[in-house]
Amino acid sequence: MINQRFPYAKEIIETVIENAYVWIVIVDADGNIIYMNDNYCRFCEVTKEEVIGKHVTEVIENTRMHIVVKNGEEEIADLQYIRGNYMIANRIPIIADGKVVGAFGTVMFRDTKEWSEMNSHVRHHLSSIQSFIEQQDDTGAKYTLNDIHSKSAIMSGLKEKVKSIAATDSSVLIRGESGTGKELFAHSIHLLSHRSDKPFVKVNCGAIPEHLLESELFGYEDGAFTGAKKGGKKGKFQQANGGTIFLDEIGDMSLQMQVKLLRVLQEKEVEPVGSTKTIPLDVRVITATNRPLEELMKANDFRSDLYYRISVIPLFIPSLRERKEDLEVLVRQFIKKVSIRTGKRISMIHEDVMDTFYHYHWQGNIRELENVIEAAIHLAKSDLITLDSIPDYIKQSTIYHSKSESALTLKEMLNDAEKEILLNMIQKYKGDKKGAAKALGISKSSMYEKIQKFGLQ
Known part of the structure; x- marks a missing residue:
C-alpha cells in the first residue's frame, strides 16, 4: 500500500x-x-x-x-x-x-546538545518555580477556617470570634499550648480580612538567631554589615506592607529586640539596619506564643508596654484535652491526609484505639495526634489501625491514668500529681528549669531537689 x-x-x-x-x-x-x-x-x-x-x-x-x-x-x-x-x-x-x-x-531527545539545552531550560524553570514557592511560603496565607477541623462547641464559638476579629485592624495575640494550631488561626484571620489580597508574612521569632533577627525583621541597607547582600534587603515588615505580619513565638524575643519592635509598632515605620531613613508601614500585626507572658512580665523578661500593644484582642486556643469531642473528626482527617501522602490505604480504626485516645493526655496536642496517626498507618498490618499499631507510650500512659484512685494512698496520689505538674512545666519551658521554677513560684534549689526526687533529669 x-x-x-x-x-x-x-x-x-x-x-x-x-x-x-x-x-x-x-x-x-x-x-x-x-x-x-x-x-x-x-x-x-x-x-x-x-x-x-x-x-x-x-x-x-x-x-x-x-x-x-x-x-x-x-x-x-x-x-x-x-x-x-x-x-x-x-x-x-x-x-x-x-x-x-x-x-x-x-x-x-535527538542529540546531546538538545538534551543539554532542554536540561538547562528545565532546571532554570524549576529554579524559578522553587523561588516562587519559597516566596509564597513566606508571603502567602494558606489556611482558612475550613482547614480547622472540629465539631465541639468551644471551637465553633472560637471560629465565630475569628470572623469578628478579622473585620478589624487591631493587633491579635494568639495564646495556646504548642501544637494547638495557632498558625492556622493567624492565616484564617488574614484571609477573612480586607487585607486578604495583600501579603501575609510569617516570622518564627524563636527560630532566628538573636544577631540576625533585627535585619530579618527590619531589613538592611547595602554595606550595613559584613556579609550583607549587595543592594540591601527588605525586611519582613516591608514585605508585609499593606498586609499582615505574623510573629510566632513572640515570647522568645529578647528584651533588646522587644524595645525595637515596640518602636516600630508605635511609630508605624521601620528603619532598616544601616539606614537613617524611615519607611512608613501599614501592617496588621498578629502574634502568638505558648509561653506565660504574664509570668515573664513579673520576672522582667517581657515588656508590659509591648504586651499591651500586641494583645488588643487576645485569642485563646484550647488544648486537645479541652476539646476531646473533636478527636474523632481529627483522627478521620489525619488518616485521610496521611493515607494520601503515603499511598497506604487505611479505612478503619478499632474502637479500642479511639477509647485509648480519649483517655490519653495529649501533651503535644494536635501535632502529636497527627504524628501518632502517621506512625500507626506505617505500622498497621492491614487497612485497620489496631492497638498494636500505636506507640507504646500512648498505651502505657493510658493505663497509668486509668488506675483506680482507691489503689493509691493519698501520698502516692500527691506525688504523682506533683511529678506530672513538674514534667509538664519543664516541657512547657523547653527544658529551662529556671523559668519553670519561676512559673511555679519555687526556688531554683527546690526545683532541682524535686527533679532529683522524681528522676526527671
Missing part, C-alpha cells in the same frame, strides 16, 4: 526514524541489537557497525529492553539513567504470529 502510493517509502521511513525527536533502538527475540539510529549511536559514542548483533546490555546502560522481550510487557515513560543523565524511555514488544519477536525502544 505504502509502496504503491509512495515510491520512496524506504527513504521516507529511514528519514523519519533518523530524525525523530527520539533515540531509537530495536532488538530481536534474544535481546541483540538489529537497529540503532545515528543520534543514539552518537550519544553512546559507538557506530552502527559496532553495535549491530551485540546484546543490548553491552551497549546501553541500565536498559530493560531484554526484559521486555522476555515478558512481553510494554514500559512507558520509564526513567532511565544513561551516561550521567535521567531520560524518559519507552519500551514496546514487537509481536508477530502471536509471539514476541523483538522490542522497539525510544529515549527522548
